[in-house]
Amino acid sequence: MVHKTSRSIAGVSALVLVLAACGRGDEQTGGQGSADIAQGPATGTITVWAMGAEGEKLPALAKEFEDANPGVDVQVTAIPWDAAHNKFTSAITAGQAPDAAMVGSTWMGEFAGMGALDATPSSIDKNAFFEGAQRTTEVGGTSYGIPWYVETRLLYYRKDLAKTAGYETPPTDWPGLKEMAKALQAKSGAKWGIGLQAGGTGSWQSLLPFAWSNGAALTKNNDAAYNFDSPEMQETLKYYGSFFSEGIADKEAPAQPTTEPDFVSGRVPMFISGPWMMSAVEKLGGEGFKDKYDVMPMPTKKTSSSFVGGSNFVVFKETKNRDSAWKFVNWLASPQVQVKWYQSSTDLPSVKSAWQDSALTADTKLAKFGKQLDTAQSPPTFATWEQAITALDTEVEKVARSGADPAAALKAAQASADSIGTGR
Amino acid sequence: MTGHRTQNRWWIYVPLTVALIAVISPFVWMVLGSFKGEGEILANPPTWLPESASLDNYTQLFSRLRFGTYFLNSAIVAVLVTAGNLLFCSMVGYALAKLEFRGKRALFVVVMATLMIPGVVTFVPLYVLVVNAGLANSLPALILPFLVTPFGVFLMRQFMVGLPTELIDAGRVDGASEVRIFARIILPLCGPALATLGILTFLGSWNNFLWPLVVAQQESEYTLPVALALYSTGQNSIQYGLLLAGATIVVLPVLLVFLVFQRRFIEGIATTGIK
Numbered sequence: 267m268v269h270k271t272s273r274s275i276a277g278v279s280a281l282v283l284v285l286a287a288c289g290r291g292d293e294q295t296g297g298q299g300s301a302d303i304a305q306g307p308a309t310g311t312i313t314v315w316a317m318g319a320e321g322e323k324l325p326a327l328a329k330e331f332e333d334a335n336p337g338v339d340v341q342v343t344a345i346p347w348d349a350a351h352n353k354f355t356s357a358i359t360a361g362q363a364p365d366a367a368m369v370g371s372t373w374m375g376e377f378a379g380m381g382a383l384d385a386t387p388s389s390i391d392k393n394a395f396f397e398g399a400q401r402t403t404e405v406g407g408t409s410y411g412i413p414w415y416v417e418t419r420l421l422y423y424r425k426d427l428a429k430t431a432g433y434e435t436p437p438t439d440w441p442g443l444k445e446m447a448k449a450l451q452a453k454s455g456a457k458w459g460i461g462l463q464a465g466g467t468g469s470w471q472s473l474l475p476f477a478w479s480n481g482a483a484l485t486k487n488n489d490a491a492y493n494f495d496s497p498e499m500q501e502t503l504k505y506y507g508s509f510f511s512e513g514i515a516d517k518e519a520p521a522q523p524t525t526e527p528d529f530v531s532g533r534v535p536m537f538i539s540g541p542w543m544m545s546a547v548e549k550l551g552g553e554g555f556k557d558k559y560d561v562m563p564m565p566t567k568k569t570s571s572s573f574v575g576g577s578n579f580v581v582f583k584e585t586k587n588r589d590s591a592w593k594f595v596n597w598l599a600s601p602q603v604q605v606k607w608y609q610s611s612t613d614l615p616s617v618k619s620a621w622q623d624s625a626l627t628a629d630t631k632l633a634k635f636g637k638q639l640d641t642a643q644s645p646p647t648f649a650t651w652e653q654a655i656t657a658l659d660t661e662v663e664k665v666a667r668s669g670a671d672p673a674a675a676l677k678a679a680q681a682s683a684d685s686i687g688t689g690r
Numbered sequence: 691m692t693g694h695r696t697q698n699r700w701w702i703y704v705p706l707t708v709a710l711i712a713v714i715s716p717f718v719w720m721v722l723g724s725f726k727g728e729g730e731i732l733a734n735p736p737t738w739l740p741e742s743a744s745l746d747n748y749t750q751l752f753s754r755l756r757f758g759t760y761f762l763n764s765a766i767v768a769v770l771v772t773a774g775n776l777l778f779c780s781m782v783g784y785a786l787a788k789l790e791f792r793g794k795r796a797l798f799v800v801v802m803a804t805l806m807i808p809g810v811v812t813f814v815p816l817y818v819l820v821v822n823a824g825l826a827n828s829l830p831a832l833i834l835p836f837l838v839t840p841f842g843v844f845l846m847r848q849f850m851v852g853l854p855t856e857l858i859d860a861g862r863v864d865g866a867s868e869v870r871i872f873a874r875i876i877l878p879l880c881g882p883a884l885a886t887l888g889i890l891t892f893l894g895s896w897n898n899f900l901w902p903l904v905v906a907q908q909e910s911e912y913t914l915p916v917a918l919a920l921y922s923t924g925q926n927s928i929q930y931g932l933l934l935a936g937a938t939i940v941v942l943p944v945l946l947v948f949l950v951f952q953r954r955f956i957e958g959i960a961t962t963g964i965k
Contacts, residue, residue: 318923
């Protein structure tokens with residue numbers, strides 16, 4: 267997960283630095299201690315933290331767990347996404363972490379590095395999850411927690427406008443995508459062919475689906491270092507940058523773009539985003555808009571891949587009720603519960619078999635997200651990921667906004683990433 | 691001021707009007723925006739008046755948030771923190787301004803030094819302290835650490851230094867105790883400074899987000915800003931309508947406090963400036 271809400275409280279980075287320094291002390295204590303969980307029903311009290319809408323809706327689901335395990339009391343606290351990361355790191359430092367919690371998938375490396383997370387017991391089947399999602403729980407080869415729900419990024423496009431531009435079916439490869447974006451501009455009155463992030467925080471989320479589709483690997487030397495300047499990455503950034511230099515995408519796109527209204531008005535009839543955008547654009551577009559747009563998989567270069575995000579569920583090492591906490595987490599990962607959770611929250615199941623349920627197969631757009639999840643990949647779970655990727659974001663901005671040389675830009679990003687290191 | 695002089699200074703109102711518009715317009719847009727739908731809020735170019743005004747955001751806000759609880763928490767915390775600051779900061783300020791004791795200078799330097807350290811730096815140590823004191827997961831954890839602030843001490847001291855020492859001496863001659871001098875002679879003279887400190891502390895506490903978020907372990911202890919963030923900002927999207935409606939509600943008590951103390955507040959700024 268990465269959320270884009272502004273967390274611009276001055277000094278948060280200072281806080282993180284302080285915390286990182288605190289966490290170094292007892293690193294690696296019991297990294298592989300995945301003792302199995304006891305049989306029988308869960309008992310006692312389990313304190314659980316969950317963010318935002320998930321935190322709001324989880325208590326109802328937890329009630330069912332309590333019904334199945336009469337001796338257990340699950341206490342869910344909903345915490346805001348804004349600054350949730352601060353709350354976790356402070357709580358870990360002060361020994362006030364809950365028993366179990368929902369955790370953003372990009373925080374795993376940091377929390378595991380602080381020695382705060384309990385390794386996943388072997389009785390939980392790791393092959394049940396989408397591979398890209400499962401990998402977000404793995405830090406240094408050990409799995410901490412489960413992927414709870416997932417999301418991936420697809421290309422949204424206006425079906426009606428594409429038809430005007432002569433496209434009955436969407437293109438499937440890189441040159442095809444660019445042609446279509448140009449055609450939308452020329453024939454369908456679009457101001458910009460496609461909306462791509464031109465820089466700023468999170469630009470990498472637009473870039474990496476293309477990079478992975480081009481077979482780029484983000485680490486090298488057996489996960490010992492970042493790998494931002496590979497030939498595949500260079501080719502990708504060149505392609506990405508060409509949308510801006512050829513005037514197909516808006517160079518001056520603001521950091522907080524008005525994606526939804528622009529899509530509905532046809533000003534920018536294509537963009538890359540996750541499943542939550544479906545309800546957002548349908549709400550804005552009103553009656554019948556549902557049939558005016560569609561989603562398509564990321565276009566292929568070597569393959570078609572995308573970004574897998576979402577949230578994980580972890581058990582903290584300090585928990586006094588370890589067995590019951592894991593039983594709750596394990597219960598959340600069962601296919602029936604995953605479907606039920608999808609129905610109440612619209613969060614997509616991380617368990618592959620849950621996707622065979624008619625609740626998910628009925629929606630053709632949703633099914634495309636399910637298909638992309640098979641090949642979607644996740645960034646490495648290095649504790650320094652957020653820092654390293656900021657360097658890449660900056661360089662992407664130089665290429666997109668001012669037409670800098672992609673190879674040189676990636677070289678600079680790689681140099682920053684090397685100096686930051688993987689944090690291991 | 692006579693009519694003649696006002697006429698001659700009409701040009702002063704030009705920059706004043708410009709400044710007023712710059713300050714007020716985001717606020718007005720927030721209030722108007724709280725009656726708009728999500729699409730209208732994001733409309734480009736932005737609009738002022740809602741096309742179809744509705745109370746949807748407000749009804750959603752009140753039905754989803756346990757508003758009473760959060761409001762009460764915010765009020766309790768803000769009122770107690772303000773009361774604590776008024777009392778303790780003026781006490782310390784008085785000692786530093788008018789009493790003679792060993793280590794006075796050193797104490798003042800320490801207070802000033804803590805004023806220089808940004809809050810984020812002491813954030814985690816403070817949290818660990820609160821937890822070790824057994825206060826985690828309780829409302830006092832939101833109040834106790836902020837009962838006295840170096841800024842408040844500084845403000846009160848600076849004001850009290852300007853009060854005539856003869857008044858205190860006269861009180862002593864008449865046989866008043868130190869407590870009595872403080873309560874009956876000094877405090878009544880500090881009205882403007884106390885009003886300033888009170889307003890600033892109340893605002894700071896009312897709007898505080900990060901500390902209540904980190905310290906409160908249950909929703910029943912959340913304050914308004916925390917609750918508002920919980921319901922309006924999602925992982926990938928922000929419900930701007932809800933946020934604007936919530937912000938409008940949150941700002942009301944603050945406006946009220948300011949309107950009530952407005953005259954004294956302005957007086958306070960003027961007098962502390964002169965002295």
